[in-house]
Amino acid sequence: MAALAIITLTIRAVLLIVGIAVVIAPSFLLLQFAYGVGEPPSQNQVAFFVPTLGIGLVLGGGLVLVGLPRVVAGATTPIMRVLSGAMLITSAVLLAALGFSGSITKIVSPLILLSELVAFLVFVYPAKRFSQSTGAENG
Numbered sequence: 207m208a209a210l211a212i213i214t215l216t217i218r219a220v221l222l223i224v225g226i227a228v229v230i231a232p233s234f235l236l237l238q239f240a241y242g243v244g245e246p247p248s249q250n251q252v253a254f255f256v257p258t259l260g261i262g263l264v265l266g267g268g269l270v271l272v273g274l275p276r277v278v279a280g281a282t283t284p285i286m287r288v289l290s291g292a293m294l295i296t297s298a299v300l301l302a303a304l305g306f307s308g309s310i311t312k313i314v315s316p317l318i319l320l321s322e323l324v325a326f327l328v329f330v331y332p333a334k335r336f337s338q339s340t341g342a343e344n345g
Contacts, residue, residue, distance in 0.1 A: 218322040222273025224321045226298075229306060230265030232258040265300065268293030291330040294322045 235341045240246050240254075249255040271290040272278050278290050298319055305315035 225266040225269030229262035232262045265297045
């Protein structure tokens with residue numbers, strides 16, 4: 207029982223780290239591209255990063271939600287389970303469709319897809335079914 211708790215904690219920690227990295231990656235890559243072409247953001251850096259943070263949240267938000275302790279906790283938080291599952295599926299579809307175009311992404315994208323698969327199969331999918339409303343059964 208203790209070994210299962212340690213494995214679960216380890217998987218959640220890895221998913222949280224990967225999720226945060228995926229959320230931050232588009233902003234960091236855009237900043238590197240801007241410096242590479244010689245046009246770094248001089249003013250209003252918040253406006254420079256906000257659109258790419260939105261992209262990052264779509265791609266890594268599900269992993270962050272699953273990685274946080276007690277946010278996706280089976281039948282006790284069904285809304286968060288559905289939200290994180292939808293975010294994981296959306297991210298997986300986007301990565302599968304667009305994530306294999308470069309030489310580095312052919313290595314990184316399968317690893318992210320594998321972590322999303324593990325997150326979905328271990329934390330989102332096997333949770334008990336949602337409990338039905340007792341008021342509907344009584345009335």
